[in-house]
Amino acid sequence: MHNHRPHPHVAIPDARRPPPHGDVYASYPLELSSTSNTLLNPWDAATPTARQPRQPTTRHGIPLRTRSRTRSALEPVPAHLQVPEIYRSSSQRETAHEYYHHRSSKSDSDHPFEDEYSSRSDITSPYSPSFNLSADEADLKLNRLTRELSNITLHSEEGLRRFQDGELEEKDEEWHHLVPAEAREALGKREVERQSVLFEVFKSERDYVADLQLIEEVFVEPLNSASPPIIGDVNRQQNFMSIVFCNLDQIRLHHERMLEALFDRQQEQHPLVQSVADIILESALQFQGDYESYIKHYPLAEQRHRTELKYNKRYQEFLQDCSQDPRLRKRDLITFLSRPVTRLPRLNLILKHLHELTDFNHPDSEDLPVILSILNDFLKSTQPGIEAAENKVKFWDLCESLVFNKGEIIELDWYSDTRSLIYAGALARRSKSEMDWNPWIGLYVALLDNFLLITKEEKRGGVRKRLVVSRPIPLEYLRLGSFEDPPETRKERAEEGGILDSFRGAIRSIYPFTIFHAVEKSTRRYTLYAPSESVRKKWYDALVDAKGVDDVRREANQWFTPQVVEDGAFRVPSHKMPRQTALKRPPSGRVVQAVSFVTNSGKTFMAVGCSTGIFVGRKGENYRKILSFENAKSIIVLQDFNKIIIHHDSYLISYSLEVLARVAQYQSPPSSLDASLETIAGQNVLCCQAGQMGDRTIIVYAVKNFLQTIVHVVEACHPSEIRSASPRVMQAGLLSFRPYGESLYVPKDVFAVMPLAKTIAICTERGIVIANPSSASSSAVTLVPDFGSASHNSATADLKTRCEDAKPLGLVRHDATELMVIYDTMGCYITKYGQPTRDSVFIRWEIKATSFLHRPPHVLLFSSEFIEIRDAQTGLLKQVIEAVDIRLLIQAPLSRGSLYVAMRGQKDDEDGLSDRIVELVETTEITKTPIAAPFKAVEGLWDEWDM
Incomplete structure (x- = not known):
């Protein structure tokens, strides 16, 4: 039903009433062109003659649920629009709520309080706490003002519809453009500001939802429907979509529902919107989880997009086509992907500003602090996740820029989810060459959670590359030297000034600190220089923290755990021992071999070879010297054949295990061993x-x-x-x-x-000889690795040179087609025919191994101070065990029995210094405990207890 009125009506002071003229609407800031003179008054809840309230509906015609209480949420307004606001006390809630279900027409405006609006002070802030009005009087004044506002303009409802549909020009999308100047003056400066900020909430939310929908329409749907896939194969494209666009669809659904509720509220209460705090609070509680996932994941999404854009030409062309869409307004995909990251902080600032403008009697004074607390806590909780993701991106950028020396496999394990960049920065190092005109070398040092990288930055073809100038140092081997040396001076060329200034240079203080490799303490010792004391302190803290975390991680994730078998029974002479006497038992000497075996009775015994002989006894109990073979080179147990084989001096002999155990338990005389003696080789x-x-x-x-x-x-x-x-x-x-x-x-x-x-x-000085003993005369003897292609392959030639300088220790087969050749300083891979594989690359150990052991899928390398445990397939360093005077006591690299290692013990007293025997026990992965079946009570079980 249309509303025919000769002019709008509001109680306006005489001093401000516009002069009469023919067009009474000329002063309105927003007039919509229409061919009809029949106009609607959108601020009326019903037609001018109606007396029944209109049932408010949503944009889709669905009746709104009754709200018991309204709340508000405001956003900042431009400074030129900031004017005073009308305050409403909490006593106005019910009256205001009733008003929005029935707005009086002009026929309702003849009320007894019309003269109250004749003074400017009343118009400015009729509900300010400074007025000595009762609650009923304030309610009447509010009703009076809202009835007057509802009759001011006839075009605002159509303008509101066009705003919500995005049909207005951007310059007209402001609250004050949809409301006449008389209405703004009637409301007062403070309320105008409040309504303008509330309008900004609606506007920003509409734009935000539109951008989220653009992501789906312009980017996601075309990528999913592209055939063939733009991002590699189908699996790779699905992975790309899940990383880059993450859970944007869930966030969009949350805000589409929130926007519909906001628009319904705006249609219901415009132009004097009371509050939207209830809508924002309800939505915030629902979308927190999805926002947390997206915000923490965003740096990874951006990095994945940039990487694909850098290397995928089809993806570049696709984004170029997308940029032609006028709806994007020259914004790139990164701008759209970052919208959810910036939306909540901006909303938080808006609500904070609103809280500052809200009177303590307003309902929002209670609700806004709750919303602000939720948003502040949420934003703080996402910061660690964002920092972790940003560090992951920096880590990937670093890994992509690294340039290693050719031929060497350096497995940083950078595809593991646990890898991260701890700290990085520019440092300097003094040149070792005295002839170098520039004695300082600029370095870029990066501390990862598992390695320390020392690199030198270079630009190649406009791309920054970092040349690894020293092999990465695993944190297990990293040691810290002095961090307290006094500063030194460095002369630097002046960047500005004349020629003389450039020669004169500037003197700057630099602060040294020292790090070194635990194995190569002298050759891999680095003195680095930080630009300030604070930077040196940061490096120290970062290194200490990283090593501490690495120690805990390694302790909790050991592939082999050392378990002490014996520490005290076997001793070597020490300075604490008194002078030897005839009555005192001499020390056993250094342990060189140890094996265990089980007798027919099921008892476990150990045979331990020392420098004074071979001791036998129950495992973990007293040991008795049975054989006087000193420094046995090998002790081998053949459990199924009841034999123990001893390589002593230049002889190879065997004894019966059962007889050896009976002699150790005093059940048989030592001479009974001679009856079981067999000599395999005599010299x-x-x-x-x-x-x-x-x-x-x-x-x-x-x-x-x-x-x-x-x-x-x-x-x-x-x-x-x-x-x-x-x-x-x-x-x-x-x-x-x-x-x-x-x-x-x-x-x-x-x-x-x-x-x-x-x-x-057969390991020889020239290499490893492969021979078949069953047909030695008819089969060719093969020397591996086979470097026949070294003459025309530089990588093979380089590998040949390195292998000739190393000592071969043996072979490890990790699958049916490839073997790993173990040298004392390195390892390489060959086919079953002996040719080098993997482009003749090699893996350099951190130690110089004296022996090794293969326990699939690992290779254990032994030196006097460290045990390196590596993956046989990749060469990746999995674990490091550190001790003093380590010796592998079992000489069967392919044995699956107990693995015994000797090292310096913990006891040092008058009996001598102990030699400790340790068993390396292979661990198993912790799996989830299966859920127990539900308990079923047995019928009659608790009858006597009346339960």
Whole structure:
């Protein structure tokens, strides 16, 4: 129903009433062109003649639910619009609420309080606390003012609709453009400011939702529908979409619902909106979880987008096409992706400003602090996540810029979720060359959570690269030197000034600190210089914290955990021992070998080889010296064959395990061992090893001759075969072992032998010889690695040079097609035919290994101070165990039995310094405990307890 009025009506003071003229609407700031003179008054809740209140509805015609209480949320307004505001006390809630369900028409305006609006002071702030008005009087004044405002303009409802639909020009999208000047004067300066800021809430929320919808329409949907996929294959594109756009769809749904509620409130209460605090509070409680996920993830999304943009030409073309959409208004994807990150901080500032302008009697004075507290706490809680994500991005940028020396595998494990950049910055180092005109070298040093990188920055083709000038130092090996040395001076060329100034330069103080590698203490010792004392202090704190966290992490994630077997039974002489007497038991000497075995009775014994002999006893109990073989080179137990093999001096002999255990328990005399003695090799044995070759258990040993080395292989015989042997065979002497295959002749010194699946590996000075003992005369002897392609392949030639300078220790097979060659300082990969693989790259150990052990999937490397545990497939350093005087006590690299290691003990007294025996026990991954089945009560179980 239309509203026909000759002119709008409001009680305006005479001094401010506009002069009469033909067009009474000319002074209105916003007039919509129309061919009809029939205009609507959107501020009336009903037609001019109606007396029943209008039922408010949403934009979709759905009736609004009754609100028991309204709240408000405001945003800042430009300074030129800031005017005083009308205050409403809490006593006005019900009256104001009733008003928004029924707004009086002009016919309702003839009330007894019309003269109250004739004074300017009343118009400015009729509800200020300075007025001595009762609650009823204030209610009447509010009703009077709102009835007058409802009759001021006839076009605002259409303007509001166009605003909500985004049809107005940007310059007209302001509250004061939708309200006449007379209305602003009637409300007063403070309320005008409040309504303007509330209007900004509606406007910013509308724009925000529109941008979120643009992301879906312009970017997400075309990417998903592109065929073929723009981002690689389907799986890679799905991964890209999940990283870059994360949970934007969930955030958009939250704000679409919030915007609909805001627009409904605006339609219901415009132009004098009481509050939107209830809507914002309800929405904030719902979208916090989705915002937290998105904000913490945003740096990763931005980095993934930039990386794809850098390397994917099709993605570049796609974004170029998207930029042609006029709705984007020349904004790029990063601008849209950052909208959720900036939205809540901006809303927080708006509400904070509103709280400052809100009277303590207003309902929002109670609600706004609650919303502000929620938003402030939420924003603070996201900061650590944002910083972590930003550090991850910096870490990726660093990794992409690194340039390593060719040929070496340096696995930083940077694709692990746990990797992060702790601290980084520019430092200086003094040049070692005295002839260098510039004695200072600029470095970029980065501390990761597992490595310290020392690099030198360079620009190559406009791209910043960081050349790794020293191999990364694992934190397990990083040691800190002095951080308290006095500052030194550095002369720097002046950047500005004349020629003489550039030669004169400037003198600056620099602050040194020292770090070094725990193994190469002298050759890998670095004195670095920080530009200030505070930077040096930051480096110290970062290094200490990073090492502390790394120590805790390694302690909680050990692949092999050391467990002490014995510490005190075996001693070496020390300065605390008194002079030896005939009555005192001499120390056992240094432990060099240790094996365990189980007797037929199920008891576990250990045989420990020391510098004074071989001791046998129950594991963890008293040990008795049984054999006087000093410094046994190898002790091998063949449990299934009841044999213990001892390589002593140049002999290789065996004894019965059962007899050895009975002698150790005083159940048999020591002479009974002689009855089980068998001599496998009588002289010049260099080394030996036992292993499996098919279903055979073999012992390989090398005997040095005058001109060459001969490698023999014998097969262990099962006791059942011995019992069924003929007397003639028994008289031959060697009952438990028989020769296998043919002897192998190697013209070089041999220092290690190793049985493989079908062949044996013989470590020599030239390399590792692979031979087949079952057909030695007909099969070719192979030397690995095979460097036949080194003449035309520089990478292979470089690997050959490095291998010739290293000592081979053996081979490790980690799958059916590839083996790992173990040297004392490095490792490389070869095929089953011996050719180098992986482009002839190599892995350099942090230590110089004296022995190794293969426990799939790991390779354990041993030196006197460290045990390195590495992944056999990648070479990645998994764990480091540090001790003093470490010795591997088992000489079977492929053995799956107990793994014993000796190291310096903790006891040092009159009995000497203890040698500790430690077992390295392989750990297993902690899995989730299965959920127990629900408890079922047994019928009648608690009857006697009346339960």
